[in-house]
Amino acid sequence: MDKETRNDLPGIQWFPGHMKKAQRLIEENLKLVDVVIELLDARIPASSANPMLAEIIKGKPRLIALNKSDLADAASTKRWLAYFRAQGIPAVAIDSVKGRGMKQLVAKAEELARPKTDRFVKAGGRPRAARCMILGIPNVGKSSLINRLAGAVKAKAADKPGVTRAKQWIKIGAALDLLDTPGILWPKFEDQTVGLKLAFTGAINDEIYDREQVTALLLSVMRRDYPERLQERFKFKGEMPEDGLALLEAIGRKRGCLVKGGVVDLEKAQNIVLTEFRSGKLGLVTLDEVPQAPATEPAGEERGDEA
Incomplete structure (x- = not known):
């Protein structure tokens, strides 16, 4: 965004009370999960990443899912995937409405959770499903993703922020349990x-x-x-x-x-x-640029289009 435009930006701040409660809810329940799925908007992968989350989930295996990839520029999405993977963060591109990338997402979540579930069994526990927490800012598509994974309307979905307000466990087959949480924004936008x-x-x-x-x-x-x-x-x-x-x-x-x-x-x-x-009627658009030259895309890591 050019300097002339930047100087005329409106002051936008939003951190209502229910988001503070959501932050506490995440912190209280983080110990219950094996892996965190962070859902980002593929059109704004940097701007939709809550910097508070990185500190809150520190130490937990983390998987990034670029949702709404059907609305983003495909070449830009590929560069963003390569960028995250170069940082050592597994990442997949998905479309929760059409169901693209779902198998890839579930397989990667199970893979990241396996070290903990294996340790649990070795310690004498009964085999259990991988437990995941889905995090993301409002309106990034968490409810639509859960509904797609579950194959039924388990979470209320709407094209507006602030729909999910309380935690809920949702079983995804025998291999995955999801803990949904409300979306949270951060208190202040530095930029x-x-x-x-x-x-x-x-x-x-x-x-x-x-x-x-x-x-x-x-x-x-x-x-x-x-x-x-x-x-x-x-x-x-x-x-x-x-x-x-x-x-x-x-x-x-x-x-x-x-x-x-x-x-x-x-x-x-x-x-x-x-x-x-x-809705994408103005074309496929990505507003965030990759902050550095992307790494070479590893073989076999292309976007999954399976349902």
Whole structure:
């Protein structure tokens, strides 16, 4: 994001009381699990990673799952997988809605948990399923993932943050038990671009920030990085407005978001842009760049597309 855009970022902070409770819940129950599955949004792998979690789960085997990979740029997702693996963190790309990568995810979780489950049996205990905790920020797709793995609606899913509020154990066949937990955000975004990307993707409740400003900034980013997507989706002929707010107004006119006097209904236009971006109708987009040159992709570690 360029300096001109960065200087105009809205202040976005969100850490309601139930998230503090969620943090305590995670800390209290961490001893019950063998491995932690951290669910990230493949469109923003860095921005959707809660830095508090790394400290909280320190010492536990950790598996990263890049969810919503169907909405992210495939080449970028491959680079992110290579990056995490180069850090010694197993990672898989998944689509919890369509079920892609599920077998790969379960197999890797079982593999990471095996040292502990084997020790348990050697110490005289009865063989048991691997126990996993699924962690992630709100609206990253935890409930959809659990529902897909369980094959039934076990966790309430909704396309908005803050749905899961209490822990629940969910059995996945005979080999895996999942402990679901509420999503948590961190108390302060040190980099306001992080808060902005979370707002773009819907991880933050739309009611707590200036939606007009955020939508205008999203359009500025899209115009800079993916101009052809905007031209194709909104049928622009020739040059598009450079200013994000002017671009929002132009889109509103093209979509007929007009009120009395021919004035554009900006709220309706905002809804169109945010909804279409979040659903992938503006194309496959990755907003976070890999922070360093990716390592060579190990053989056999391609994205799993099995159901």
